[in-house]
Amino acid sequence: MDKYSFLNSAHTAYFAELYEQYLNNPDTVEPSWRAFFQGFDFGIENAEGQAIAGTVEVPESVKKEFQVVRLIEGYRTRGHLFTKTNPVRNRRTYSPNLDVENFGLTQEDLSTVFNAGSIVGIGPSTLATIVEHLQKTYCESIGVEYMYVRNVEKKEWIKERLHQNENHPNFNPDQKKHILNKLNQAVSFENFLHTKYVGQKRFSLEGGESLIPALDTMIEAAADKGVQEFIMGMAHRGRLSTLTNIFGKSPKDIFSEFDGKDYDELVFDGDVKYHMGWTSIRTSDNGKRINMNIAPNPSHLETVGAVVEGITRAKMENKFNGDSSKVLPIIVHGDAAIAGQGIAYEIAQMARLKGYSTGGTIHIVVNNQIGFTTNYLDARSSTYCTDVGKVTLSPVMHVNADDAEAVVHAVLFALDFRMQFKADVFIDLLGYRKYGHNEGDEPRFTQPKLYKAIAAHNNPRDIYAEKLIAEGIIDRDYVKNEEQAYKSGLEKNLQVSRNEETTLVTPFMEDEWQGYQRVDELGMHPEIITA
Ligand SMILES: Cc1ncc(C[n+]2csc(CCOP(=O)(O)OP(=O)(O)O)c2C)c(N)n1
Known part of the structure; x- marks a missing residue:
């Protein structure tokens, strides 16, 4: 037999x-x-x-x-x-x-x-x-890396989640319109600056605008899950858009900075608009009161990640008796920076240490496939810029930044994973960079072929609007009206800002630092009488 x-x-x-x-x-x-x-x-x-x-x-x-x-x-x-x-x-x-x-x-x-x-x-x-x-x-539109996850519970959770709806979102018409609305804000904000401040550096988010609906949805959903404190770190790319469209910084203050007005505090000088921190308290769409901080960041890329973790840990201990479910650290990276900077590895390694853990960080890479002038193939040996995430066996989602729904779907996955397992998770938002590194650079000198393709490419809002028109959710006028309404708000802000003499500096984390002595320049360098 x-x-x-x-x-x-x-x-x-x-x-x-x-x-x-x-x-x-x-x-x-x-x-x-x-x-x-x-x-x-x-x-x-x-x-x-x-x-x-x-x-x-x-x-x-x-x-x-x-x-x-x-x-x-x-x-x-x-x-x-x-x-x-x-x-x-x-x-x-x-x-x-x-x-x-x-x-x-x-x-x-x-x-x-x-x-x-x-x-x-x-x-x-x-x-x-x-x-x-x-x-x-x-x-x-979403590539998932997770089979190296050793913890069986996590792996099964991910599998289960992916097979629901075949890893595709199922948003209702209101949610879709909301995504479109945030995309419109992201696209229109950059357009507005592009025409009003021609050639001025702004490190535009164009090509990665879906970051804005992604952050918005994630923050709203996290607030519903009981998160009260959001601590974010990010570099130059898209920071201005994030400040206004996510943190609620008034566009008029951003315009004042573009107009080069002096700051109302003398210690500030020069090119600080992409470096300053911001704090806002806002009420989420479902009425939850949340506190949001975006940490000031130095030019030295990736350093701010450590600051974000420190602030998060301090809040977790001081306000919530160590409960990480009330705080959420979010770090937004550049693709060249996360792949190249050693500190990204150091921060990843500290993620689970008793003395440093913050209950998991959501890492989002605004991946425009280029670092300054360096093509990604010349910038790293690893396949993905996010490969440092594998050090802690964290799941990674690579998402097409043109597919706004997939991006939102991926960040909701990331949020649920972080809340469930108190562990790091990475989103690689794969887009492009519409202009040069800053708006004064000519990218066609170094990337002629790529920039030909980019020039012919529609912005993600228009791509998404076409989808919603085809689904019968909006008509053509809808986008035009949304754009007009948002831009006329910006225009009003511009007029107000032009009547102001200085640029306001809003203190960062004022509440938490009450009672601490603030060092001023004189305090740091007291005159020593040597005579
Ligand atoms: C530690 C460090 N090294 C180098 C620089 C100079 N620098 C500023 S932006 C940049 C390119 C960063 O590329 P990426 O992280 O992909 O972000 P992108 O500007 O493309 O959004 C470089 C090399 C810096 N600011 N900090």
């Missing part, structure tokens, strides 16, 4: 699940099964899909089930390499790809029903349906 006659097609669903469990965590599988699967894998790897006689002879139907399980694992492990996440360039080619043939399956198998569909939550399904489900879940 065949040594492996116990493997019959009737039990393929069970075997498929067991094999999946073995692939995920061999130690949890009973030893004799483990030995069996090891033999099976050996056979697959050494005989191009044919089990070796005398090692494991498995009925064809069972073998195919196992191969479908391997295909599923292939998507989970490497699907992120084959996504449509780059809005302006083709991706590099990775091999082997996820074609069924690379998993010992054939085109003829596409119409066969496999029990392995149950593993991804769709029940027994044809191979074609399983592949379609996997493509949608793992290879569209």
Whole structure:
């Protein structure tokens, strides 16, 4: 009798699940099964899909089930390499790809029903349906890296979450309009500055505008989950837009800074508009009172991350008796900076230490594929700029910044993960940079091909508006009216700012620092009489 006659097609669903469990965590599988699967894998790897006689002879139907399980694992492990996440360039080619043939399956198998569909939550399904489900879940606007996560609970949570709605959002028309509204603010704000302050540096967010709806949704959702304090750190890129469209800094104060007015405090001088911190207390859409800080940041990239963690930890201890669910640190990085700066690694390493933990940080990279003039291929050895996140086995989502809904979906995932597991999570927002590093640079000198593609590319608001028009949620006038309303608000602010003489400096974290002595220049350098 065949040594492996116990493997019959009737039990393929069970075997498929067991094999999946073995692939995920061999130690949890009973030893004799483990030995069996090891033999099976050996056979697959050494005989191009044919089990070796005398090692494991498995009925064809069972073998195919196992191969479908391997295909599923292939998507989970490497699907992120084959996504449509780059809005302006083709991706590099990775091999082997996820074609069924690379998993010992054939085109003829596409119409066969496999029990392995149950593993991804769709029940027994044809191979074609399983592949379609996997493509949608793992290879569209969001690429997910998580199979290295060792903690079984976390990994299962992520899998479960991804297979709901095939990792696609399901927003209602009001939510969609809200996303469009925040995108409109981001796009119109940059346009306005572009025409009013021609050639002046602003480190525009254009190409990464979906950061604004992403932050907005995340903060609102976090407030609903009980977060009371948001502590954010970010560098130059998109900071002005974030200050006004997320933190509520009045545009008139930003305009005053562009007009080069003196600050009302003498210690401030020069190019400080992308460096100053800001504090605001606001009421969320659902009536929750929240406190938001954006830390002042020095030019030295990534340093602010450590400051954010310190402020968060201090608030967590002083205000909430160590409860990290009441505070949320958010660090926004540049792609070259996070990949290149050693401090990003140091901060990652400190994330779980008893003395430093802040209950997980949400890291968002505004990835414009360029650092100053350096193309990403010349800027790092790792595949992704976020690879430092793997030091702590943190999940990473790479998202096409042109797909605003996917971006919002990804940050909501990140928020839920952070709140559930008190651990770091990374979002790689893959966009582009519309102009030079700053608006005075000419990017076509160093990146002529890329900038040709960028020049021909629509902004993310218009892309999203087209989608909502096609869905019948808005009409064409809707966007025009939104843009007009927002810009006329900016115009009024501009007029007010032109009547003011100085630029207001709003103290950062004034409440928390009450009672502390503020050092002034004279205090720092008291005159010492040496005569
Ligand atoms: C530690 C440090 N090194 C170098 C610089 C100079 N510098 C300023 S911006 C920049 C490019 C940063 O690129 P990226 O992080 O991708 O952000 P982007 O400007 O593209 O948004 C560099 C090298 C700096 N400010 N700090």
